[in-house]
Amino acid sequence: MADASLAAGVRLTRTPTPRSRFEAGVKIALISASLVSVLTTVCIVGSLLFETLSFFGEVPVSDFLFGTKWSPTFAGEQASFGVLPLLWGTLYLSLIALLVAIPLGLLCAIYLSEYAKPRVRKTIKPILEILAGVPTIVFGYFALTFFTPNILQDFLHLKVDLFNALAAGIIMGFMILPTIASVAEDAMSAVPQSLREGAYGLGASKLQVSLRVVFPAALSGIVAAIVLGVSRAVGETMIVLLAAGAVANNALNPSEPHQSLAAFIGATAGGDAPTGSIEYKTIFAVGMLLFVITLIMNLISIRFVRKYRQVYE
Amino acid sequence: MSATSEAIQAAPTSRRAKDTAFRLALMACLGVSILLLGVLLYDVVRDGVGHLDWHFITSFTSISADKAGAQAAIWGTIWLMGICAIFIVPVGVATAIYLEEYADNERWYNRLIEVNIQNLAAVPSIVYGILGLAFLVRGPLSLGNTVLAGGLTLGLLVLPVVIISGREAIRAVPPSIREGSMALGATQWQTIWRQVLPASIPGIATGVILALSRAIGETAPLIVVGAATVIAFNPEGLDSPFTALPIQIFSWIQRASNDINDYRPLAAAAILLLMIMLILMNSVAIWLRNRYEQKW
Numbered sequence: 355m356a357d358a359s360l361a362a363g364v365r366l367t368r369t370p371t372p373r374s375r376f377e378a379g380v381k382i383a384l385i386s387a388s389l390v391s392v393l394t395t396v397c398i399v400g401s402l403l404f405e406t407l408s409f410f411g412e413v414p415v416s417d418f419l420f421g422t423k424w425s426p427t428f429a430g431e432q433a434s435f436g437v438l439p440l441l442w443g444t445l446y447l448s449l450i451a452l453l454v455a456i457p458l459g460l461l462c463a464i465y466l467s468e469y470a471k472p473r474v475r476k477t478i479k480p481i482l483e484i485l486a487g488v489p490t491i492v493f494g495y496f497a498l499t500f501f502t503p504n505i506l507q508d509f510l511h512l513k514v515d516l517f518n519a520l521a522a523g524i525i526m527g528f529m530i531l532p533t534i535a536s537v538a539e540d541a542m543s544a545v546p547q548s549l550r551e552g553a554y555g556l557g558a559s560k561l562q563v564s565l566r567v568v569f570p571a572a573l574s575g576i577v578a579a580i581v582l583g584v585s586r587a588v589g590e591t592m593i594v595l596l597a598a599g600a601v602a603n604n605a606l607n608p609s610e611p612h613q614s615l616a617a618f619i620g621a622t623a624g625g626d627a628p629t630g631s632i633e634y635k636t637i638f639a640v641g642m643l644l645f646v647i648t649l650i651m652n653l654i655s656i657r658f659v660r661k662y663r664q665v666y667e
Numbered sequence: 668m669s670a671t672s673e674a675i676q677a678a679p680t681s682r683r684a685k686d687t688a689f690r691l692a693l694m695a696c697l698g699v700s701i702l703l704l705g706v707l708l709y710d711v712v713r714d715g716v717g718h719l720d721w722h723f724i725t726s727f728t729s730i731s732a733d734k735a736g737a738q739a740a741i742w743g744t745i746w747l748m749g750i751c752a753i754f755i756v757p758v759g760v761a762t763a764i765y766l767e768e769y770a771d772n773e774r775w776y777n778r779l780i781e782v783n784i785q786n787l788a789a790v791p792s793i794v795y796g797i798l799g800l801a802f803l804v805r806g807p808l809s810l811g812n813t814v815l816a817g818g819l820t821l822g823l824l825v826l827p828v829v830i831i832s833g834r835e836a837i838r839a840v841p842p843s844i845r846e847g848s849m850a851l852g853a854t855q856w857q858t859i860w861r862q863v864l865p866a867s868i869p870g871i872a873t874g875v876i877l878a879l880s881r882a883i884g885e886t887a888p889l890i891v892v893g894a895a896t897v898i899a900f901n902p903e904g905l906d907s908p909f910t911a912l913p914i915q916i917f918s919w920i921q922r923a924s925n926d927i928n929d930y931r932p933l934a935a936a937a938i939l940l941l942m943i944m945l946i947l948m949n950s951v952a953i954w955l956r957n958r959y960e961q962k963w
Contacts, residue, residue, distance in 0.1 A: 373854060380856045381769055387761030388770075391784050391830070394823050398794060401801035458696045465693035478697065480953075485704045487945060489884025491913050492711065492938050495920055499931060500710045528703050535700075559682050561689045582789065589791025591887035596920060616793045616887070623796065623891040629805055637891075641797045645790065652789040656782070 402645055405638030412632060418639065424602035426636045427622070435636070437643065439602035443519070443612040444647075447594060448587040450523025450608065451530060455583055458527070459534030460576065466535070467542035468564045479536075486532035494596030497525040502597065514609035517599025523608065526593050530583040537582055541575020541662055542568050578658035585651040589644065591616040615644045711942070715935025723936055727899040728915065732928035737937050740915035742901035743814065743894075744883060744944075747911055750818025751825070751882050756875060758822075759829030760864075763871075766830070767837040768859055788827035795824040796891025804892050812893035814902045814909035820888050825878035832877065836870025837863060869959035876952040880945050886913035912941045 370378075410418070413435045421436015428434070462482070466475055502521040506512045514520055545568050553567045569576070599611025600621050613621075619637050627634040726736025762784075770777040799820030803810050810816040840863050848858040864871075889911055896918035898910045919934035 377854050377856050381765075384761045384765035384769060387758050388765045388780055390758050391762060391787060391826060392780060394787060394798070394826070395783050397802050398790070398798045401798055401806070402794075405801070458700060461693050461696040462700060465697055469690060469693060478701075481701055481704065484949075485700065487880060487884075487949065488704075488707070489886070489913060489941060489945070491884065491886045491916055491920075492707070492942070495916065495934060495938060496707045496710060498920065499714070500706075528700065531700055559686050561682075561686045564689075585789055589793065591791070591793045592917070595887075596917075616791055619793050619797065620887050620890050623800065638797065638801070641794055645794050648789065648791055648794075649786065652786050655789075656785055 398645065402638050402642040405635050406642045409632070409635035409639040412635070413639075422604060424618075427633060433632070437615075437640065439604045440613060440615050440618055440640065441643070442604055443594075443598075443602060444588055444614040444616070444644075446606075446608075446612060447519055447523045447526060447598060447614055448584055450519065451526035451587045452580070452584065454524050454527025455531045455534050455587075456580060459531045459579070459583070460538055462531070462535040463538035463542060463576075463579075464564050464569070467539045468560065468568060482532045482535060485528070486536070488529075490529060490590060490592040491596070493525050493529050494593045497521045497593060497597035501525055512609065515599070515611055517597065517601075517611040518609050519598050519603075519612040520608040522594050522596075522598035522612075525597065526587055526590055529590065529593065530586050533586055534579045534583040537579035537659075538572070538576045541572040541579065544575070544662065545571045572662065574658045575662040578655045578662075581651050581655040581658065585648045585655065588614075588651070589616055589648050590614075591620045595620045615640050615647075619644070708942075711935050711938050713935075714932050715937075715939045718932045718936035719939050723933075724940075728897060730928070732930050732933060735930075735933055737912065737915055737933075737940065739898050739901055740910050740912045740937065741940070743898075743909040743911040743914075746814045746902045746907075746909060747818045747821060747889075748879055748883060750815060750905070751822045752875065752879060754819060754822035755826050755829045755878060759826055759875070759878075760833050760871060762826075762830045763833030763837055764859060764864075767834050768855070768863070784827050784830055788831065791887075792824055792885055793887040793891060795820055796888030798823065799888060799892040811906070812895070812908055813906045815905040817889055817892055817894060817909060817911070820892050821882040821885060824885065824888060825882045828878040828881060829871075829874050832874025833867075833871050836867035836874065839870060840866045869955050873952045873956050876948050876955070880948040880952075883944060883948070884913060884941060886917055889914050890917070912937055916941070 418435050418437050420438065421434060422438050423434040423436045424439045425432060425434045466478065470478065498516075498521075501524070502514060502516060502518060506514050506518075506521055512520075549567055549571055550563050553563045558567070594612075594614045594617035598613065598617065600613055600617070601611040602618070603610055603612045605612075618640055622633065623637050627637065723736045724741065725738055726734060727738050728740075729735040762780075766777070766780065770780070772778065799816055802808060803816040803819055804812060808816075844862050844866065845858050848862045849855070853861070894914045895908050895910050896914060898908060902909045916934050916937045919930040919937065922930045
């Protein structure tokens with residue numbers, strides 16, 4: 355595009371014609387359209403920051419970040435704003451999801467990238483895309499009305515509550531599985547064929563090539579896939595809101611209800627919290643925490659993706 | 668002598684056994700994932716197919732589960748998708764054109780726009796709901812709990828999808844097309860408008876449909892911007908209160924557990940409707956991609 359800007363520079367030294375004025379106008383219109391996305395970020399940060407600061411005017415920062423009791427909707431003295439139970443719920447649910455999604459997702463990726471014939475890959479990838487396209491409220495419905503009562507309680511005879519972290523976490527794992535599988539598969543497919551051929555030439559088996567050559571070579575892309583999966587699990591609202599209950603919980607027991615940061619926002623914002631009330635401000639403070647956590651993960655993920663692109667492309 | 672030849676034979680067999688076991692493990696993992704999708708679809712169809720009829724599509728929601736339908740939700744979703752599309756197509760395509768055809772990648776502000784879009788694509792949807800609540804529903808724009816605020820919130824949410832796929836479609840048009848056009852005396856914009864855009868429309872349309880199919884299933888942001896759960900009329904204008912299919916599903920699931928009426932089959936029927944719309948949209952996208960994909 356250097357030629358184009360050079361041409362524009364030359365044109366500026368002449369008297370503007372209607373045609374050149376039109377071209378300049380188009381460019382300005384295009385730039386303003388692309389500023390919409392920048393403005394979106396500015397507005398997200400601005401709205402979160404504004405109400406969060408006002409929240410911290412009423413609740414000390416240390417009470418929020420290190421308090422162990424979360425009951426913001428209680429009246430007067432009973433209200434407590436310790437966010438740790440929500441943070442724990444978020445991490446705990448994500449952890450359960452990852453225990454499902456990392457092994458399944460990565461093995462699916464190895465199969466698709468190294469083992470599957472082109473025809474098999476062509477049929478299986480759309481199926482994974484359908485799984486990725488299922489709205490999360492459908493997963494929530496499935497976890498609450500089928501997975502908990504039919505699988506966990508009747509089939510496996512586990513003593514779990516109707517709302518429990520286990521079902522929500524496992525189903526969330528299947529939600530993020532296609533993300534992890536497809537990003538990891540991209541990374542593995544990007545490993546140059548010469549590495550595989552070199553290993554085969556030295557007498558390695560397909561298993562050894564997959565696990566000891568391709569997997570390590572694609573590691574930065576695989577890490578990016580996992581981090582992206584974590585970030586989706588952390589931000590997921592509907593599955594947790596429907597299947598994990600609405601109780602902020604410090605416990606380690608996955609058969610009990612747990613609540614996450616996102617699910618709290620969903621549960622509280624659904625009611626009509628009046629602007630300026632402490633309840634309204636709480637939504638923004640929790641949202642800010644969620645935004646910061648996912649932002650950090652996204653930046654890490656982008657960095658890792660860039661790393662593997664630099665090596666092989 | 669015999670011992671060595673045995674050793675030589677033994678090693679490949681155990682290796683082959685390991686290889687086969689690993690291959691089976693891989694296929695089992697894939698099988699589990701596909702099985703879950705199958706069970707999920709089976710469960711929803713079993714619960715909901717009995718309720719999915721003309722009455723369900725043409726009736727409004729009701730206290731009585733037998734009489735309830737999803738008409739307001741269906742029309743709400745159609746309005747939301749319309750507003751969303753009108754917003755994301757011009758803004759998304761213009762951004763994609765700017766970044767591919769005009770922006771100089773060496774400039775810090777262009778790189779900032781790029782990184783920003785990558786980040787926005789991964790911001791949790793509920794945070795967009797908060798943005799909608801603070802800026803569109805209340806605050807500066809004060810649109811209220813209207814279908815316009817809901818549609819714009821969803822539009823902001825899926826805008827990065829349109830931009831990213833639009834850029835890919837534009838990048839796929841070979842430079843020779845541009846050079847040919849410019850050599851005949853066309854300006855940069857004439858080249859883009861008459862050569863590059865027509866060639867990349869299938870790719871752009873695919874991206875737009877995929878973006879809409881993500882927006883149609885989003886529930887969390889609509890909850891936050893205040894979609895109504897019980898509503899007995901269709902949206903009549905941009906400033907109308909609204910509900911949508913995912914919101915209706917959510918409200919029916921939540922009501923199911925504590926009522927004499929069983930709302931769960933209604934939720935399942937609405938999920939079926941949503942999934943049918945999604946599959947139709949995706950089929951159109953796949954068809955577009957296959958029908959008009961050009962190999963240069």
